[in-house]
Amino acid sequence: MISLFGKPEKVEPSLLDKLKASVSKTKAALSETVDTIFQGQRKIDPALLKQLETALLSADLGVMTTKEILASVREKLDRSALSDASQLKREIKSHIVRILNAAPPLGFATPSTNGTATRVIFIVGVNGAGKTTSIGKLANRLKQEGRSVVLCAADTFRAAAIEQLAIWAERNGIEMIKQKFGADPAAVVYDAVAAAKARNADIVIVDTAGRLHTKSNLMAELEKMKRTAAKVIPGAPHEVLLVLDATTGQNGLAQAREFTGAVGVTGIILTKLDGTAKGGIVVPISRELNLPIRFVGTGEQINDMVPFDAETYANSLFD
Numbered sequence: 001m002i003s004l005f006g007k008p009e010k011v012e013p014s015l016l017d018k019l020k021a022s023v024s025k026t027k028a029a030l031s032e033t034v035d036t037i038f039q040g041q042r043k044i045d046p047a048l049l050k051q052l053e054t055a056l057l058s059a060d061l062g063v064m065t066t067k068e069i070l071a072s073v074r075e076k077l078d079r080s081a082l083s084d085a086s087q088l089k090r091e092i093k094s095h096i097v098r099i100l101n102a103a104p105p106l107g108f109a110t111p112s113t114n115g116t117a118t119r120v121i122f123i124v125g126v127n128g129a130g131k132t133t134s135i136g137k138l139a140n141r142l143k144q145e146g147r148s149v150v151l152c153a154a155d156t157f158r159a160a161a162i163e164q165l166a167i168w169a170e171r172n173g174i175e176m177i178k179q180k181f182g183a184d185p186a187a188v189v190y191d192a193v194a195a196a197k198a199r200n201a202d203i204v205i206v207d208t209a210g211r212l213h214t215k216s217n218l219m220a221e222l223e224k225m226k227r228t229a230a231k232v233i234p235g236a237p238h239e240v241l242l243v244l245d246a247t248t249g250q251n252g253l254a255q256a257r258e259f260t261g262a263v264g265v266t267g268i269i270l271t272k273l274d275g276t277a278k279g280g281i282v283v284p285i286s287r288e289l290n291l292p293i294r295f296v297g298t299g300e301q302i303n304d305m306v307p308f309d310a311e312t313y314a315n316s317l318f319d
Contacts, residue, residue: 026317033058034092044083044088052073052088056280060283061096062253062283064288092318096314096317097314100292118201118233119238121238122241123207123241123243124243129210129243129245132161132164133297137304139172147203148200148201148202149172150199151165151168151207153176155209156181156182156185156209158181185209186224189228192204192206197232206237216262223263239266239267240265240267241265242269243269244281246271250284253281266291267292267294268293268294269297270293270297270308274297
């Protein structure tokens with residue numbers, strides 16, 4: 001394995017190991033709090049439930065999910081079906097898994113129905129969320145799976161964005177379609193999707209300009225880019241993945257809500273999960289927006305992106 005900086009890596013850890021490392025701060029805020037409030041074989045009482053509520057909210061599991069978990073805990077207490085920390089953890093974990101397990105399959109993982117094998121992925125989000133790095137990591141993962149990938153440099157507002165994407169294309173040994181700085185992003189999308197279709201490439205990943213979800217003109221431009229892709233390949237884009245910085249917590253949920261309403265986001269790439277104690281944000285995003293978490297960034301290396309799995313995520317928080 002080669003790292004982001006070209007140095008040899010050790011044997012890649014498992015998905016569970018990566019997620020455990022990434023959510024260690026969230027685990028400290030949540031799981032270890034559950035252990036602490038049970039010290040001395042303390043009974044579950046109203047004061048303990050208040051501490052539990054604070055721990056759940058601190059991990060950014062969201063108000064609705066927290067209320068449901070507490071209601072379920074109280075119901076089990078009334079039936080004397082819950083009496084210790086391990087049972088309480090199992091109850092919280094099963095609730096989290098139920099919320100996160102409703103994700104549909106990836107649009108680029110399903111067979112094509114329109115006669116072309118090429119699938120188109122748009123990557124969107126605000127500046128600084130980690131879009132370009134996520135594209136590089138996603139391209140690396142897809143290539144390791146045996147997919148042929150083409151990158152589209154549709155962020156033409158920053159010359160540095162084109163240069164950064166070119167570095168990732170070279171690092172992954174894949175083709176990148178670009179135009180000059182300041183070009184029409186929709187025109188770049190047309191060129192890239194048409195080229196990928198002609199080459200029968202498996203995946204086109206479109207890098208879009210970082211934009212605030214409150215800028216309606218930039219959102220309208222994204223819609224134009226989507227229409228352009230659909231002219232070349234009906235049904236494109238097959239996924240619109242929103243890159244969210246996990247450290248933004250509940251503000252990330254507001255971003256996801258606005259982007260979903262404007263451009264039809266189909267899934268989330270959550271970055272910087274290893275840098276926050278608010279990793280529970282994946283739960284309200286999935287619940288309130290009905291959006292699946294597709295991938296999670298677990299570090300700075302090129303292999304530090306893993307497909308999200310609800311069971312593994314819950315286990316990493318509590319086991």
